[in-house]
Amino acid sequence: MQPSAPLSRPFFARPALHVARELLGMRLVRLEAGERTSGVIIETEAYSSEQDLGCHCRAGRTPRTQVMYGPPGHAYIYFTYGMHWMLNIVVDVEGFPAAVLIRSIQHSEGLATIASRRGGQPPAQWTNGPAKICQAFNIDKKFSGVDLCAPDAVLFVEPGNPFPDSCVTVSPRVGLNNVPEPWKSIPWRFYIRDKAHGLKDKDNL
DNA sequence: AGCACGATTAACT
DNA sequence: GTTAATCGTGCTC
Numbered sequence: 001m002q003p004s005a006p007l008s009r010p011f012f013a014r015p016a017l018h019v020a021r022e023l024l025g026m027r028l029v030r031l032e033a034g035e036r037t038s039g040v041i042i043e044t045e046a047y048s049s050e051q052d053l054g055c056h057c058r059a060g061r062t063p064r065t066q067v068m069y070g071p072p073g074h075a076y077i078y079f080t081y082g083m084h085w086m087l088n089i090v091v092d093v094e095g096f097p098a099a100v101l102i103r104s105i106q107h108s109e110g111l112a113t114i115a116s117r118r119g120g121q122p123p124a125q126w127t128n129g130p131a132k133i134c135q136a137f138n139i140d141k142k143f144s145g146v147d148l149c150a151p152d153a154v155l156f157v158e159p160g161n162p163f164p165d166s167c168v169t170v171s172p173r174v175g176l177n178n179v180p181e182p183w184k185s186i187p188w189r190f191y192i193r194d195k196a197h198g199l200k201d202k203d204n205l
Numbered sequence: 206a207g208c209a210c211g212a213t214t215a216a217c218t
Numbered sequence: 219g220t221t222a223a224t225c226g227t228g229c230t231c
Contacts, residue, residue: 045212047212054212055212056212056227059227059228059229062227062228063227064226064227064228078212078226078227079225079226079227080210080211080212080213080225080226080227081210081211081213081214081223081224081225082211082223082224082225082226083213083214083223083224083225084211084213084214084224086212086213088212101212103212119215121215125215129213129214130212130213131213131214132213132214173212174212174213175211175212175213176212177211178210178211179212206230206231207229207230207231208228208229208230208231209227209228209229209230210226210227210228211225211226211227213223214222214223215221215222215223216220216221216222216223217219217220217221217222218219218220218221
C-alpha cells in the first residue's frame with residue numbers, strides 16, 4: 001500500500017459525531033526520527049459543545065480548552081489522573097468547541113518502538129486505551145495545539161479502509177461517572193464490535 | 206492559597 | 219472487584 005496524503009482539514013471540519021464514526025478504519029501516524037509508528041483507529045468518542053456536561057468545554061474557554069475553540073484538525077491534548085496524557089482531534093467549525101477522543105487503535109507499524117515504551121505488556125495491551133496510545137506514540141503536552149493537517153506534521157491521520165456499520169458498535173462514553181444525564185449515557189462512543197473479524201483482510205496489520 | 210476531582214492504568218486481593 | 223499513583227485544572231475562599 002502506497003503512503004497516502006494525510007486527511008485534510010475539511011474532513012475534520014464537520015460535527016463530532018460524523019468525524020468520530022468515520023475515523024474508524026483511518027490510520028493514526030506518528031513520525032519520529034524518520035520512523036513511522038502507526039495503527040488503525042478502532043475506538044473513538046465525540047465531545048461537543050458547552051452544553052455537553054461530559055466535555056471539558058462545559059467550563060467555557062479556559063487556557064486548557066482554548067484549542068477546542070480553534071480551527072479543526074489540531075490536537076487537543078490533556079493530562080489527567082496525575083499521570084496520563086490523552087489525544088483528541090479538534091473538529092467542527094472554528095469557534096465551536098468539539099473534539100474526538102482517540103481511545104484505541106490496532107497497532108501496525110513501529111512495533112519495536114511501541115513495545116519498548118509499553119513496559120513488557122503483551123501486544124494486546126499496547127494501544128487499547130487512550131493513555132496507552134499516547135505512551136506508545138510518545139505524545140504529550142508538547143503536541144497541544146499542533147496542526148495535524150500541516151505539510152510537515154509528525155502526527156496525522158491517513159485514509160484507511162472504512163468499516164461498514166455492521167462492524168461498528170455505539171455505546172455511552174467511558175469514564176463519565178460523575179456526569180449528569182443525559183450526557184452520561186448518550187451514545188457517543190464508537191468502536192469495532194469484533195476486532196478479529198472486523199480487521200480481517202485489512203492492510204498492514 | 207487551598208481544595209476536590211479526573212474522558213486512566215496497572216497491580217493488587 | 220478494588221485501589222493507589224500523582225498533578226493540572228477550575229472553582230471557592
